[in-house]
Amino acid sequence: MDLEDRPIGFFDSGIGGISVLKEAVKILSNEDFVYFGDSKMAPYGVKTAEEVKRLTFNAVELLLTKNIKALVVACNTATSAAIIDLRKKYSKSMPIIGIEPALKPAVEFNRKGKIVIMATTMTLSERKFSNLMKKYESRSSIEPLPCPGLVELIEQGKIEGEEVEGYLKEKLNSLKDEGIAAVVLGCTHYPFVKKSIRKILNEDIPIIDGSKGTVEQLKRQLVKYHIKNNKNKVGKVTIFNSMESKFIIQLSYKLLKEGSI
């Protein structure tokens, strides 16, 4: 098989990375994709960086058996913990693209109030995030907001309704009173609850995620390494999950097709 015909590997701790895959299918519609979600071990965000690194390397080894030509770590937590070591080990054989909270576009909106960054506890406590904060904290007031428990709700398919809205209200209501400039979704699961977040926030507050930027970076890398598929066909998506349950696979395909973001 020609290199350009091989699939692109996507990885997340669970179903969250589907929000990034959704964007990739739109922008790179003729590519084939293989997605692996590690729902059995989710959530990653409350584990140690060492543990997340180990799980991430296992997942990448599995994706390599699927003959991937590029890797997207569609998980902010795994990117924080493992991207440097992943690149050390694999970047000679394929481009590796990670994701981080989209703070730059949020700052560039130049709105009054705090920029709230919703993410996992681990993402917000890693060096990668403190370096990102340092870059922008002189220009904006940034409020990191860890959301433990939210990934678990989304993994159960609870993306709308009383439970998730109650959780989000508790997190956001007090910040709302202080004035919110923008909300950054720094975990790839959270775009699936964007509708529920919107119910709590005023219409004019931007809610931003990093999917588009990540997929644009993927596209640039495919072009740079001359491995972009240029055939005129519609690509296919194959989804695997460590949970091996029908529910999680069906939910994954459902969110890929219908999940409004």
Ligand code: DGL
């Ligand atoms: N989707 C992962 C992220 O972007 C969620 C991490 C978790 O499993 O806690 O951070």
